[in-house]
Amino acid sequence: MSGKERQLTLRFLAEPADVNFGGKVHGGAVMKWIDLAAYACAAGWSGKYCITAYAGGIRFVKPIHVGSIVEVAAKVIYTGRSSMHIALDVRAGDPKNTKRYLTTHCIVIMVAVDDQGQTTDVPEWVPETPEDIELRDSAIRLMDMRKKIGEEMEAHIQS
Numbered sequence: 001m002s003g004k005e006r007q008l009t010l011r012f013l014a015e016p017a018d019v020n021f022g023g024k025v026h027g028g029a030v031m032k033w034i035d036l037a038a039y040a041c042a043a044g045w046s047g048k049y050c051i052t053a054y055a056g057g058i059r060f061v062k063p064i065h066v067g068s069i070v071e072v073a074a075k076v077i078y079t080g081r082s083s084m085h086i087a088l089d090v091r092a093g094d095p096k097n098t099k100r101y102l103t104t105h106c107i108v109i110m111v112a113v114d115d116q117g118q119t120t121d122v123p124e125w126v127p128e129t130p131e132d133i134e135l136r137d138s139a140i141r142l143m144d145m146r147k148k149i150g151e152e153m154e155a156h157i158q159s
């Protein structure tokens, strides 16, 4: 059966090409990894091709050093008709031991599209544990807050 895999973790090493002049991983590289993990998670849940509609709440907590093992964990925390809200945590650490620290956290909203590029339905994710119910409720609260931010951002958009 395709789809319905709620979470996944990408694991790889931070390479020299990912690093800025200060010896730490570029924020843009971290954002690319987040987008890749969000896509893989959304495709795994929906069994469909997905596109990024929104990325927000990104917080760079700690830097990542070259040679670190990086783990990008992604999980579905809310589903709408065609959208999947994905919570992502990036952790890193020395590959010679199992200790990892949180480097980045954010929420990405992916939307499933059909072969014509039209948005299409995704399977509903129903939270069961108290922790998952809280994550779902938080995703709903964030949707309301985003509407207000969107209205405020209108002043900064020139078409």
Ligand SMILES: CC(=O)SCCNC(=O)CCNC(=O)[C@H](O)C(C)(C)COP(=O)(O)OP(=O)(O)OC[C@H]1O[C@@H](n2cnc3c(N)ncnc32)[C@H](O)[C@@H]1OP(=O)(O)O
Binding pocket: 050, 051, 052, 053, 054, 079, 080, 081, 082, 083, 084, 109, 111, 119
């Ligand atoms: C592979 C890639 O990652 S592509 C690279 C980056 N991404 C892109 O280029 C995407 C560009 N954007 C788009 O194509 C369009 O804005 C789309 C397809 C994401 C949404 O198009 P819309 O006309 O708004 O579609 P529609 O009104 O059907 O909304 C679809 C869903 O997206 C959600 N959505 C749309 N825009 C946003 C947004 N800015 N923030 C959060 N959610 C959004 C809607 O709430 C809706 O969710 P639901 O179906 O679960 O209720």
